[in-house]
Amino acid sequence: MNAILTAMHTRRSCRAYQATMPPRDMLEQIAKAGSYAASGRGKQSPVIVVVTDKETRDQLSSMNARFLGVSSDPFYGAPCLMVVLAEKTIPTYLYDGSLVMGNLMLAAHALGLGSCWIHRAKEEFACPEGQRLLKQWGLIGDYEGIGHCVLGYPMGEMPAPQARKPDYIRFV
Amino acid sequence: MNAILTAMHTRRSCRAYQATMPPRDMLEQIAKAGSYAASGRGKQSPVIVVVTDKETRDQLSSMNARFLGVSSDPFYGAPCLMVVLAEKTIPTYLYDGSLVMGNLMLAAHALGLGSCWIHRAKEEFACPEGQRLLKQWGLIGDYEGIGHCVLGYPMGEMPAPQARKPDYIRFV
Numbered sequence: 001m002n003a004i005l006t007a008m009h010t011r012r013s014c015r016a017y018q019a020t021m022p023p024r025d026m027l028e029q030i031a032k033a034g035s036y037a038a039s040g041r042g043k044q045s046p047v048i049v050v051v052t053d054k055e056t057r058d059q060l061s062s063m064n065a066r067f068l069g070v071s072s073d074p075f076y077g078a079p080c081l082m083v084v085l086a087e088k089t090i091p092t093y094l095y096d097g098s099l100v101m102g103n104l105m106l107a108a109h110a111l112g113l114g115s116c117w118i119h120r121a122k123e124e125f126a127c128p129e130g131q132r133l134l135k136q137w138g139l140i141g142d143y144e145g146i147g148h149c150v151l152g153y154p155m156g157e158m159p160a161p162q163a164r165k166p167d168y169i170r171f172v
Numbered sequence: 173m174n175a176i177l178t179a180m181h182t183r184r185s186c187r188a189y190q191a192t193m194p195p196r197d198m199l200e201q202i203a204k205a206g207s208y209a210a211s212g213r214g215k216q217s218p219v220i221v222v223v224t225d226k227e228t229r230d231q232l233s234s235m236n237a238r239f240l241g242v243s244s245d246p247f248y249g250a251p252c253l254m255v256v257l258a259e260k261t262i263p264t265y266l267y268d269g270s271l272v273m274g275n276l277m278l279a280a281h282a283l284g285l286g287s288c289w290i291h292r293a294k295e296e297f298a299c300p301e302g303q304r305l306l307k308q309w310g311l312i313g314d315y316e317g318i319g320h321c322v323l324g325y326p327m328g329e330m331p332a333p334q335a336r337k338p339d340y341i342r343f344v
Contacts, residue, residue: 002201002282002283003175003176003282004175004176004179004205004278004279004282005201005204005205005279005282005283007176008205008208008209008275008278008279009204009205009208011208011210013210013214027343028341029174029177031341032177032181032341033176033177033180033181034341035336035340035341036180036181036183036333036336037180037274038183038185038274038277038289040289040291042185042334044336044337044340046340047339047340047341047342048340048341048342049342049343049344050341050342050343050344051344052343052344053344056344092291094266094267094270095266095270095273095289095291095318095319098266098267098270098271098274099270099271099273099274101267101271102209102210102270102271102274102275103180103274103278105210106176106180106275106278107176107177107180110174110175110176110177111174111177117210117212117267119212119264119267137342137344138339138342146267147267161208162214164204164207164208164216165216167219167310168207168216168218168219168220169200169203169204169206169207169219169220169222170219170220170221170222170309170310171199171221171222171224172221172222172223172224172225172228172309
């Protein structure tokens with residue numbers, strides 16, 4: 001069985017993480033894989049911000065929790081994350097950024113890490129606090145948050161893949 | 173080097189295809205890989221329509237050409253394609269559908285096929301002709317076209333990966 005197809009079938013969203021930080025080299029490999037996602041007309045509208053700084057990670061978690069309306073950690077204890085944003089002036093930006101997220105999640109799985117797409121990046125980086133972070137990160141431009149890919153070593157066993165809905169695929 | 177990361181680095185959009193139809197089994201494997209993409213809250217908002225019927229393929233190509241404002245084949249001669257649509261009532265549908273497209277393109281590459289995301293599926297399936305096709309395919313619901321993944325054996329050599337922009341990734 002092709003290793004790539006197997007990786008796709010077995011990847012699951014991970015919702016419990018160990019506190020251990022994955023090595024920098026592993027994060028670099030994952031981010032690089034993300035950057036190689038296809039983009040509309042090859043314009044590479046997305047950017048990837050790898051967050052390993054604990055203070056920034058916690059700040060993003062708090063912001064995310066506020067938009068979700070909870071006080072728990074929406075990042076499930078993951079020690080690090082990658083924020084994907086994309087240049088809104090490029091018509092395909094939302095599709096482009098999503099493809100980056102897909103590569104990040106699959107690359108993480110390929111290297112033995114758990115990951116999960118956490119939404120509300122759009123709201124987070126549209127608010128003044130998020131806009132200040134973008135400025136601090138040197139991101140000047142009209143960026144929209146696409147998603148957070150939280151990352152880390154899974155806590156416990158990963159669940160088996162969920163069954164696919166029966167009418168997912170049809171041939172014509 | 174991890175096979176999955178290598179596949180991500182070497183995948184390119186293919187813009188010239190041989191007329192030969194890939195075997196049904198290969199298309200089934202690719203569509204299955206697509207269906208295993210992550211989706212918001214595991215709701216599986218997308219569907220995949222595998223088009224091998226020449227008449228339907230040509231009809232979609234003509235519709236697409238009209239929206240693009242050309243008379244050439246926007247599918248680059250690819251003998252088949254997969255249309256990804258997603259249920260608009262699910263808030264994450266656009267991100268979900270894009271992840272399916274990403275899996276399709278990478279799975280195709282893993283099996284030695286070329287592929288390319290062709291846009292304008294949104295416009296195509298919003299117009300009366302597209303709406304009729306959805307009905308014909310048994311797709312009842314509020315579906316939006318996410319993309320066409322055109323597929324086939326590449327004609328000639330695939331180009332080397334394009335360089336990534338220098339500021340694609342930053343660490344904080």
